[in-house]
Amino acid sequence: MEFITIKVTCDPALIDVLIAELFEAGFDSFQEFDDGFEGSCEQSQFDEEKVAVLFNEFPNVSFTVQEQEKINWNEEWEKNYDPIIVGDKCIVRASFHESRPEFQYEIIVTPKMSFGTGHHATTYQVLDYQMELGHQGKKVLDVGTGTGILAIMAAKRGAKELVATDIDDWCIENSEENFTLNSVKDVTLIKGEIDEVKEANFDIVIANINKNVLLDQIGAYADRLNERGQLILSGFYEDDIDDLLRKANDYGLQKTHSSVRDRWAMLALEKRSV
Known part of the structure; x- marks a missing residue:
């Protein structure tokens, strides 16, 4: 290809x-x-x-x-890829790095072209917040999964059901490989847009994409959330927070948490009946 x-x-x-x-x-x-x-x-x-x-x-x-x-991305990334430490509990490393069992969460990735290895501030912030958010027994949707890293963290945090989507063949291929590397089973992986997700009643929806896509799709995320469900958004700048909050309010989504790293932002929202 x-x-x-x-x-x-x-x-x-x-x-x-x-x-x-x-x-x-x-x-x-x-x-x-x-x-x-x-x-x-x-x-x-x-x-x-x-x-x-x-x-x-x-x-x-x-x-x-x-x-x-x-390209042989394993070979390319092995030349340049360094492990990422998120907070003091999580390490994201490639399969060619030595294991670091002193970390509570160890995520192994084989990076290809897919976005989301933990190096970028958006992925880092979502991972950091996931370690504080209860996932035990929850149903989780990861939209635009990329490497699958956020779905993997959800599994490690105890999610009982996982659905992950992406529009890109590279990402589907890469996330499947990374799910296997991390012994994450029973993930429903969907190639396509959010409309391809026919299920609802998710407890957590994660979307680390970009501002324009988030603004366009936020209603679809809200439709798939349970009452009091959590929506985690990233992939945008700090200056974009107000625009996203205004749109979120139209769907009964209320801010519960936010963070900023290197000008990039993350928002956590809760669905509440209007």
Whole structure:
């Protein structure tokens, strides 16, 4: 399978906007840098016309597009991937690192193109909050699961039923592999958008995606939550919190917790009857 990589050089203030726009143009995996970011998608999803129109609106932004063959991500990540320690209880490590049994939660990942290894501030914050949130016996939905790391934490915290979704073949492949590495069984893994999740009555819904998708889908998350269920959102900046809270209030979702790390934010909300 071939894929397209686009490397964008831009003002950091534009990164979130451009990533959201490229997501709409078919890109689904992103990595940020100080001076821009890279985005990737399967070649079949690449819409060259949409990308050209987008960047015509941003004349001070430069970009390059490259076709690539499928990469041996195990080999690539082994060169650069360092374990992540979340708080003092959790370590996220690759399979080629030594085990660290002194941590209460040890999550093993085989990183590919999928977002969500714990390095990014959004994933880190959700993991940190999950260690404080009761999961025992709960039914949990992880939307946009990526590496599957948040669903894995839910399982380790005692969730009784897990559903995970993603729109990307890479993420489905990677999350399946990571579920196996962490002995997480009986996960219902769905390739597709939130509308493909026909179940409801979830106690916890997690969505670490991006602001535009969250604003568009927050009603669907609320519909799938039990009364007093918890919705955990991340993938947006601190400046976006108010916009998300206004939208959340339309669906009876009330803020219970928030955090910020490196300008990135996380919100925890509870569903309450309006």
